Amino acid sequence: MSVTIKDIAKLAGVSHTTVSRALNDSPLISGETKARIRQLAEQLQYSPNFSAKGLVLDRSYNLGLFFTTLSKGTSAGFFYEAIRGVNGVIGDRYQLIVKGIDDYTSFHAIARKSFDGLIVVSQSAEDQPFIEHAVAQGIPIAVLNRSVTTADALNVLSDEEEGAYQAVSYLIGQGHRRIALVEGRAGFQSAEHRRAGFARALARHGLALDEAHRYPGQYDLASGHRAMQQFISLAARPTAVFCCNDEMALGAIKAAAEAGLAVPRDVSVVGFDDTVFAAFTSPALTTVRRPIERISREGAQRLLQGIERKQPASGRVLLRTELVVRESAAAPAREQ
Numbered sequence: 001m002s003v004t005i006k007d008i009a010k011l012a013g014v015s016h017t018t019v020s021r022a023l024n025d026s027p028l029i030s031g032e033t034k035a036r037i038r039q040l041a042e043q044l045q046y047s048p049n050f051s052a053k054g055l056v057l058d059r060s061y062n063l064g065l066f067f068t069t070l071s072k073g074t075s076a077g078f079f080y081e082a083i084r085g086v087n088g089v090i091g092d093r094y095q096l097i098v099k100g101i102d103d104y105t106s107f108h109a110i111a112r113k114s115f116d117g118l119i120v121v122s123q124s125a126e127d128q129p130f131i132e133h134a135v136a137q138g139i140p141i142a143v144l145n146r147s148v149t150t151a152d153a154l155n156v157l158s159d160e161e162e163g164a165y166q167a168v169s170y171l172i173g174q175g176h177r178r179i180a181l182v183e184g185r186a187g188f189q190s191a192e193h194r195r196a197g198f199a200r201a202l203a204r205h206g207l208a209l210d211e212a213h214r215y216p217g218q219y220d221l222a223s224g225h226r227a228m229q230q231f232i233s234l235a236a237r238p239t240a241v242f243c244c245n246d247e248m249a250l251g252a253i254k255a256a257a258e259a260g261l262a263v264p265r266d267v268s269v270v271g272f273d274d275t276v277f278a279a280f281t282s283p284a285l286t287t288v289r290r291p292i293e294r295i296s297r298e299g300a301q302r303l304l305q306g307i308e309r310k311q312p313a314s315g316r317v318l319l320r321t322e323l324v325v326r327e328s329a330a331a332p333a334r335e336q
Helices: 005-011 016-022 032-041 050-057 076-090 125-136 158-174 189-204 221-231 246-260 292-309
Strands: 062-067 093-098 118-121 141-144 152-157 179-182 241-245 268-270 288-289 314-317 321-326
Touching: 005 016, 005 032, 016 032, 032 062, 050 241, 050 321, 062 076, 062 292, 076 093, 076 246, 076 292, 118 241, 118 292, 141 292, 152 158, 152 246, 152 292, 158 189, 158 268, 158 288, 158 321, 179 189, 179 246, 221 241, 221 246, 241 246, 268 288, 292 314
Parallel strands: 062 093, 062 118, 118 141, 141 152, 152 314, 179 241, 241 268
Antiparallel strands: 288 321
């Protein structure tokens, strides 16, 4: 026979409500009581019955993690970091449902009875109808990664324009004057912010972008590879390439190697995001650390606190980016 919350409550000498709150990490329960109840639950091999809890408390114990898309422009590293951040917060307290917004032709299945809360990792303004629908349904929601002005939504993001500005300013400080840009996916707010930071750095130092040194990337390895192939075919090829994410930077490095060029001796490459593999490539990638896992963790923590207190979180949280200097960028050996 399976162990219930009432069994734990009887042994602990507390109410079943206290046990439920302790196991759900409620701020209303002291740390000492939480530890004692969790120890009992572990000893008794208690396993939560989400369906039963949902019926009693009128909750689903489902938390939705929605991405703009899972097939176009969402890199593996970005996806992994976002899930790790959220999952590290919710543990076994909720069932995590991961979906792409573009998988839905209508949003009728997105209802309060189906989700206790939603985390939307948004990259495009096309997500706005989904966000507005969730708010209208009364579902607590945290929108990550993209700036929104939606009332009643928590918004957690990083300053991507400043991150790009710092990266390109670093290249200029190293002596580069011909710096190419591999843009992010068209329509994604992150691509717009990173392009703006790139342009601001050039303008700040009196430089102009040659249109031949600009490539419309897709946030994937292949478009970074194609971009570098185009750049190195030019008579006056760039001495440095700023890629709007790490995957495109890796594709660019591969194309340079295939052409017999060494990074950073012949061409410097800088990425953006500082995904899990950036430090382990050869050469290790100089990039902008955008704290995806921290953004996701922050959003999940605030969302769950609001759900527990029945006061949905709102407002904006802006986290800083950081330039991480490694091996893929250096001063140009000579003007080529």
